Amino acid sequence: MLAHAVDLRPRMSTPITDNTVGNLATLFTVEMDKDITGLRELTAKLRGERDEFLENFVKTKMVSETAVAALMRTFEEQGALVHNEEVELYRCSSWLRLNMYEADFGWGKPIWLSLVNMPYKNTMILINRRGSDGVEAWLTLQEDHMVALDQDEELLHFASLNSSVVW
Structure with a gap:
């Protein structure tokens, strides 16, 4: 489901x-x-x-x-x-229309957004990339599903892995 x-x-x-x-x-x-x-x-x-x-x-x-x-x-x-x-x-959710990079809580607009703790498995959240037309996809998947995703040639044609945020 x-x-x-x-x-x-x-x-x-x-x-x-x-x-x-x-x-x-x-x-x-x-x-x-x-x-x-x-x-x-x-x-x-x-x-x-x-x-x-x-x-x-x-x-x-x-x-x-x-x-x-x-x-x-x-x-x-x-x-x-x-x-x-x-x-x-x-589970999936799109935050693409939320203008998260426009939020200012008194210390300036964010330079990068992240999800600190996503405790749910099998979750995908889409977030705009700051200053570009790109989209970040935050995923929590089982390790074998993530490995399969990382090797999907069709996906890799359109996407890149940001190794600086992989845990």
Whole structure:
């Protein structure tokens, strides 16, 4: 299963402003079929499942129930998946539109972002690279999966390993 984070703020019937404090996000899950072999198939399935989730969740459940009750039920379902040992769960999130390098908490804008502690296995987070069009992918995978990823010629054609941040 793939669990993907979704920002609910702009999808609410009354959108929440960008300067409101706090998060309003949830996850949707996609069961990955072994017959999906290409990136286009995977992307199409993810988009279709996301659109269906948003239609059902935001436009139906968040209207018919309180938002808190609907979110809590989703979190309970996700928790059951996390603790189900028969399910191999992967999580992903994109922080590409969050403008993290624009944040200034009084000591200047950051020169580099990192995730100090990602305690979850099988997690991928995408973050903009400062000052470029590039993207950093922060991954926590089992060692054998990471080795396979590091040797994938198609991926390496588009990506490079930053050995200074590998632990």
